[in-house]
Amino acid sequence: MSKTTIPKGGITADAIDATLVADDAISDEHLDVTAVTGQTAITSLADTDKFLVSDASDSGNLKYVEKQYLPSGIYNLIAATDLPSEGTSFTMDNVFSDTYDKYVVFGERFRTGTNQSNIKVVLRTGGSSGSDGGNNLGGAYQGRRHSSNDVDGSIANAGDASIAPNVYNDTEFHFMFHVFYPTNTGVNTVFQGKSTFREGSTSYSAFVDFGYLSISTEDHTGFKITSSSGNFNSTACRLTVYGITDGA
Amino acid sequence: MVQKNIIYDAQTGKTTVVDYTAEEQAAYDDYNSTAKVNARKLEQIKAIRLEKLKATDYMANSDYTMPDYIKTWRQSLRDLPANNDSSKYDALLARTNGVLTHSIWTQPTE
Numbered sequence: 001m002s003k004t005t006i007p008k009g010g011i012t013a014d015a016i017d018a019t020l021v022a023d024d025a026i027s028d029e030h031l032d033v034t035a036v037t038g039q040t041a042i043t044s045l046a047d048t049d050k051f052l053v054s055d056a057s058d059s060g061n062l063k064y065v066e067k068q069y070l071p072s073g074i075y076n077l078i079a080a081t082d083l084p085s086e087g088t089s090f091t092m093d094n095v096f097s098d099t100y101d102k103y104v105v106f107g108e109r110f111r112t113g114t115n116q117s118n119i120k121v122v123l124r125t126g127g128s129s130g131s132d133g134g135n136n137l138g139g140a141y142q143g144r145r146h147s148s149n150d151v152d153g154s155i156a157n158a159g160d161a162s163i164a165p166n167v168y169n170d171t172e173f174h175f176m177f178h179v180f181y182p183t184n185t186g187v188n189t190v191f192q193g194k195s196t197f198r199e200g201s202t203s204y205s206a207f208v209d210f211g212y213l214s215i216s217t218e219d220h221t222g223f224k225i226t227s228s229s230g231n232f233n234s235t236a237c238r239l240t241v242y243g244i245t246d247g248a
Numbered sequence: 249m250v251q252k253n254i255i256y257d258a259q260t261g262k263t264t265v266v267d268y269t270a271e272e273q274a275a276y277d278d279y280n281s282t283a284k285v286n287a288r289k290l291e292q293i294k295a296i297r298l299e300k301l302k303a304t305d306y307m308a309n310s311d312y313t314m315p316d317y318i319k320t321w322r323q324s325l326r327d328l329p330a331n332n333d334s335s336k337y338d339a340l341l342a343r344t345n346g347v348l349t350h351s352i353w354t355q356p357t358e
Contacts, residue, residue: 079258085265088251094259116288128257201292203346228279
């Protein structure tokens, strides 16, 4: 016989099972906050891990979406490393692949031990067994230094390209550049960016914008940063490379 | 001293240190040869000299009488390369807090 009135305490613990709860009866006000916080935490996500969603295109019905379908950020970290010891060149191989068309490179806290060093970029080919690209870079840099003086230069059919043309010693400087289509042999690789540094001949600050194009069909898989005079100091130099997606 | 290339492989996460190739080392040594370093220093000296000369060019206008002490100073600026061999370049380019310290760069007032 069914009952229509149940006194408080009339139902024992766990006496109500799923067959006795009406469909759609458990609303938000009946959920305890520990419904989320009481679960076991995980610290990494697999592509098929699931998130509960209210489907706006289907009357707010509850559904799930897997991690692999969530929009990702635009910047996808490929590599980040500090210079482990002093060196005249700092090379990153195997950072460019067919996964991305566009990349951004950050160079942080670079510092040379010798004044008036010309900091250059060399594109690399060959992946893990990397080697320098050919003499097919062309382009220019242009900037200003105190007081109101132009800083400029250009190259054609060169193997390396200046990104900070005359750097003062023992003073940290930074740079960034984008790389377009490095591994697509049907499209010329381009890199362009900006650096700001203490200028070697005046000891005042300067910046340059730069842009270079490789007139080749090379498959560029990495790059090298070189110092024309003196080593890069090892205490802080850091290179970070991101692949860029269009975003969701 | 042989220069070093620090190579990081993003796929393996390993870093290797390799000596410059003979060709790379030759290019490095050439750029840092005494002759080329001195040539770059002389280029800077000439660039600074040009700035100083430009700053007093207006005194050469027909409506201005250039004082003799400026004429003398401008001539000594023009004679800088001839009167200073490479052993003097560092002194000519010396700066303190970005300011050139050699007296030749100071425009005389009389």
